[in-house]
Amino acid sequence: MNVHSIPTGASPAGANERLGPIVFAVDEAYAVPLATALRSVAENNQSAWPLDIHVIHQGIDEETKRLVFESLPARxxxxxxxxxxxxxFASGFSTRPGVSKMTFARILLPQFLPQTCSRALYLxxxxxxxxxxxxxxxIDLGEAVIGAVPDYWLDNVVKNGPGATGGARVKRYFNAGILLIDLAKWRNERISERSLDYLDRFPTTEYSDQDALNVACDGKWKILDRAWNFQFEPTQAIARIALEQKVAIVHFVTNVKPWKSGSLSPNVAFYDAFRSRTRFALTRWERARSGLKRAGARLLARSALLRAAWSCTKSAGARLNVARMNRGAKNA
Known part of the structure; x- marks a missing residue:
């Protein structure tokens, strides 16, 4: 375990009592969104400084850790x-395209926290x-193991049919991207073990560990207000919604991520405002290149003729490359 810390006594006594461990689980490909998410947490929770952050990770090197830490305000x-x-342990379990195997790490979350922790917030x-x-x-969880926000799309499937996805059969279906966890109840209810047992029986369940956690926590979770996990669709703009609906946490649940180069998300500029204050800020050239890719993608999306021309150009280029290779082979 590595710790990036602040000098002793840099924060008023008792600050951590107001907001306890906040946990992320990411791999090296998520360094930029991790730093950006952490920056947004820090800027909007100054009364709880120093924040108690835990990052379960795979493949993040020491230099990247340093850059992530330095992306946050001092102290x-x-x-x-x-x-x-x-x-x-997850080698035989499948994920949807673009989803890292690190998603399964959150099933093991309590193993990475001290037994003295009574609850944790997973993001x-x-x-x-x-x-x-x-x-x-x-929030008072009562007898619930976790607090979570229903998954906007999959919960409707549950309410209107006999089950969720794959082999999951639950009363209601939550999105596992934001979880307020009672760690003692989690351990007592053996949520980790029951989730893994479900995955052993249904290794190709469509939504992976989210399905497993829903089954393990069925009837044992508290529904939270959607403001704590506002799940943005690709065409929704945060600026138009956040103030009106008092959104506290926005969640980019589709593959249209606003930090990706050339992303068509309407939230690129909004997201970049946070990223620009991290050590992973885009250079002028990277921002310009992303803008050009975005403009080209929009043109292609709007014009069937352009798409056809682009397809022909790619095919012609491929044929030209093959011809060049053949000529080179003959001349060798």
């Missing part, structure tokens, strides 16, 4: 890095925090 957080030595890497998290942290 705002303590980051504890927990390497997960192997995800071999996916593809989020931005736009408000204070103390009200979320202090």
């Amino acid at each position: 705002s957080a303590v980051i504890q890095w927990h390497p997960i030595a192997t995800l071999s 996916d890497g593809d989020i931005l925090v736009l408000g204070a998290l103390e009200n979320l942290w202090n």
Whole structure:
């Protein structure tokens, strides 16, 4: 475990009592969104500094850890890095295209926290925090193991049919990107073990560990307000919705991620405002190149003629390359 910390006594006593461990689980490909998410958490939760951050990770090197830590305001957080030595336990489990195997790490989350922790807040890497998290942290879970927000799309499948996805059969279906967890109840209910048992029986279940957690927590979770996990569709613009609906956490749940070069998300500029304050800020050239790719993608999306021309150009280029290779082989 690595710790990036602040000098002793840099924060008022008791600050951490208001907001406890915040946990992420990412691999090296998510360094940029991790730093950006952490920046958004820190900027909007200054009363809870220093934040107690835990990052379960695979493949993040020391230089990247340093850049992530330096992306935060001075004295705002303590980051504890927990390497997960192997995800071999998940080798036989499938994920949807573009989803990292690190998604299964959150099933093991309690193993990375001290037994003295009574609860934890898990956040996916593809989020931005736009408000204070103390009200979320202090929600009374009652007898529930976790607090979560229903998955906007899959919960409707559950309510209108006999099950969710794959082999999952539950009363209601939550999105696992933001979880307020009662760690003692999680351990007592053996949520990790029951989730893994489900995956052993249904290794190709469509939504992977999210399906498994829904089955393991069926009837044992509290529904939270959607403001704590506002799941943005590709065409929705944050600026038009956040203030009106008092959104606290925005979650980019589709493959249209606003940090990707050339992304067609309407939230590129909004997201970049946070990213630009990290050590992973885009250079002028990277921003210009992304803008050009975005403009080209929009033109192609709007014009069937252009798409056809582009397809022909690619085919012609491929044929030309083959011809060149053949000529080279003959002349060799």
